[in-house]
Amino acid sequence: MIATLDPLVADYDQLLPVIAADGLAGFEELRAAAIRRYRESGIPTTRDEEFKYTPLHALTETKYRFGYGANLTREDVSGLLVGDIDAITVVFVNGQFAPDLSSTDSLPNGAYIGSFSDARGFEDEIHANLGTIAHFNNRLGSTNDLRFVDLNSAYLGDGTLIFLEKNVTVERPIHVVHVVSASDVAALSFPRNLIVLGENAEAKVIESYVTHAGNGVTIPVTEIRLAAAARLEHNKVQNESLASTHIANIFVDQAKTSVYTSNNINFGGGVARTDINAYVGGEYCETWLNSANVATGSQIIDNHTRIDHALPNCQSFEVYKSILKDNGVGVFNGKIFVYEDAQKTDAKQTNQAILLSPTATMNTKPQLEIFADDVKCTHGATIGQLRDDALFYLRARGIPLAEAQGLLVYAFAAEVLEKITIDEVREKLEAALFEKLGS
């Protein structure tokens, strides 16, 4: 039995009461079902299609443990990307809510932003939505691999709730920070985020994953429900330490005329995997998936996206970019399903990678399955080096080779960062990108 050797669940029975004590009551069944399903399958291997390019042997070889009780100060956290920005801030350290590091005062009426455990009066919203967005029931085509979603649900305790009632707009950015602080043994955590925007509500969220010390094994799940005409800018920034493992699953459920924009930025992690699954279940929606990834050294950055166009007249635009240096590996799998009823769907997918060394690798797989006849769906993938003509042009103006390369690489990713409308966040990411490429 593989399951009994699986270190991710080896101490599950002892840990469960600790975690459950931090969360809300009423999720016992969800946890029990999730651990049962997870134990049936265990840690995926590269023989599993969905994890073909995501080697997870670190999960069985690395030692890690729960890291509750870490005591960090604001100074410990403020220097980590994207740092101390002007935002409503919810901080978790090693998966545990850190009220002293958070600031969630002066919220507008009809808004709750904070931990599950403090969400008095909003328990019903959590119960109605948690676990009901992260699934593939009644979806077309092959379903995705849900074992890390199950694993996260099995450990469900506290989490972040962002809830906006109908017509509520939160102007200030909302920053959800997940910090890892570990010593010699990596910290294991299962962050859970729930974002529910009512009709015509609007918010800008930054979900960041950073390391204060040591390494982490971080397995987050984020569920997002957008009611009619709701608008969300969802920036996910992953800049964990280079021996960390990060396996994130994001689920989005869009009602009619809602607009979801994802800016998915990965600079860190040893193995960093993000799955974004958007179910477009209403007409006239927009879904924007943008992503910039930089893998250097021996980093592996894997992105899987899936857009289900279930209803007509929707648009999706997807631009995924990767810069790969040294032995860096990039993976992109982009699925788009257009259902039989989803006429007039306009879906555009682009995946571009720049390889800066002969030992860098990109694996790309667009996957379009279209069951409607009156649709516009395009996809394109390019993998290449920097353009020689552009390099020569820059050099002909006096810019030395290394600087010219840096400028072009920077520009390639900066095109994605430009989509982030929170100036402070974009500028910090631009600076971080510049630094990462320079090293």
Next chain:
Amino acid sequence: MLTITDLTARVEEKEILKGINLTINPGEVHAIMGPNGSGKSTLASILAGRSDYEVTGGSVELFEKDLLELEPDERAAEGLFLAFQYPVEIPGVTNTYFLRSAINAIRKYHGQEDMPPKEFMALVKQKAALMELDPAMLSRSVNEGFSGGEKKRNEIFQMAMLDPKLCVLDETDSGLDIDALKVVANGVNALRGGDRGILVITHYQRLLDYIVPDFVHVLMDGKIVKSGGKELALELEEKGYDFIKEELAAKA
């Protein structure tokens, strides 16, 4: 300032330049004219340091330095500027950022500090006005979505910003209507004078109505076959390149 001696070059197996000799002294404006395929653009590319061509013999000296030993960026820093026939689009890099990087790279090469931002912006404003450039273009990506005329104007604008010692204009008139041609020529003429050398490479005499050269050279089949004053350009315009071919045949 520029001395080209017996320069031969090829691309892959094809011999393109078959022994070029040309000297440009400070302050002179030279024009090289020639039919398609004569090697005009090859010469411009070799001077700027494009790697698609293999120099097989001869030498090029810029201010007594061996130009062919220098990297393209070092050539630019030494004062050589090539206005491209086909300016390159660079998405994601704004014109302003590009120019600041270029100016400061050249200053660094000469051991100077970065140009103070205020001074830089003043210079941009002044030179953009000279080239009748829309200031909004400066915050756009380099050449991205520019019309043919805008791209060529942007080349001369960059030239004005970088203040080079030797300017090489490669078919700068191609694709320009007469109004755009005048703006470009005015920009070039404003940079004339002093010790600056200018080499205009063109197929047609038209540009030379506005940028009047001191010397005209005819390049055919990889060699300069005839040199003269500005009147040679007019003669070429009138009689076409065939009369030179006939002259050459008569001599042979």
